[in-house]
Amino acid sequence: MESNRPKRVDIIFTMEGIDPLLVVEKTIKKNPDDIILEMIDSGLKGRGGAGFPTGLKWKFTRNEDKAEKYVICNADEGEPGTFKDREILDRVPEKVFAGLAICGYTIGAREGYIYIRGEYNFLLPKLTEKLKKFNEGLKKIGLDFFIQLRSGSGAYICGEESALFESMEGKRGEPRNKPPYPTVAGYLGKPTAINNVETLVYAFMISRIGVEKFKELGTKDSRGSKVFSVSGDTPKAGIHELELGMTVQQFVDEFGDGDTKAVQVGGASGGCVPRKLFKDMIIGYEGIPTGGSMMLFNSSRSMYNVLHDYLEFFTEESCGQCTPCRVGCQQLLKGIEAVKRGEKPPVYLEDLKKLAKTMKIAAKCGLGQSVANPFISIVTNFKEEIIY
């Protein structure tokens, strides 16, 4: 059984023998195109949830022929069940800064920003102080790159990259239409490489430990490891860095409390995996992708309450800009309440599923599009709990 356990990894948080500035100094001796080839070869995909190949993102931004470009670290971690970026910024901020600097050098940017959610304001004094030293260090090694901090103010939607740019530009955090993508027109309309906190640290560590070491871990579609935020009904709540490619069953064997009936993979906007699918579902880009949020529910929990919480969350956090999301979230919430009270027949849930599917197609951004994930997976697999 032992070999069936998820493999623990220590790449993100280790500082053993690592001088971030020294790694940056060595890396910027390489040709940017070679760094991009390494990143593509490593198979690293964005760790914020969307899973876009990091090397390609850097390549597209580098290829844009503009004098002004930006690198942004997306630390607007708001997905329910996720808290890894806070831990990373708290414990190894220099590795994040170094990842930003390497990205900046590679794509040809001179300015980098860390956009950190307002809920983490308590981290700012420490980060400001460490960043000041790091910026001085960058000057010393002769890299023309400067990193600044920006704060959010309690809007989940600002984790959506184009909403984040709007916010940084002093506007309401309302997502933009895509295309153009950020690599072409991002912050202030300039080419922008925007990466999750964890992605930047992996990019940094690939420079440090080499592509081969990274590629040894994971599967063909999901290379490397990932930091998981584990919460809910588990005796091992907290941060765990694990090799990618495990099944939900393996995960539950390690983290469950013996009575796990469902795992919500990827936070409120992710999907709910019921017990009967544990064995077949792989956690990764080939199965069920996740930004790291893993919430376990045991049989004492009502999945109606879980879904109700999620829908309330989306109703409040929808920016209200597009109708499918603004009205859709409200109607899904009202709909399950009406079914629960017996005012609507159980078959009404089928209509609501259609609405969720429409939102997936018609909503403007990832928020509205992903409401269908929890809705359909929970309503389909726990229909009785929703109705009775």
Added chain:
Amino acid sequence: MADVQQIIKDATKIHGIERKALMPILQAVVKAKNYLDDQDLVTIAKVLDLSAAEVFGTASFYTFLDTVPRGKYVIRVCKTISCHMAGKDEIIKAIEGALKIKIGETTLDRQFTLLTANCLGWCHKGPVMLVNDEVFPELTPQRAVEIINRYKVELD
């Protein structure tokens, strides 16, 4: 009372007077007095050469940029799923009892405002609350009240 003019001036020194300076300026005022009144928004609009409606539009979008009066200490209890499962309802009840206010209300002496918030990012250590920028994870009803009482003492 916080000198809002001075705060805005200091913020523009760091962030400039372009539109991209708007969030840091709004945040600086909120940090000092916990909310933005109409006069603050008009002043900021003038400094940045924007319409007051644009500034209000931005400010009113963000949960943490309050445009109604708030207490000196704004308490935000996380209400999202993990904290819900860990017992946020009991925490809210305890604080409501200690301060004699309901969610969304401010104490008569304008010292405390009680609000709920969506996921604060402490799901492994819920229930959790913020008091202004300070975070308090792993709450029990008793601990929550003790923390509130500590703030009350600070006020005296």
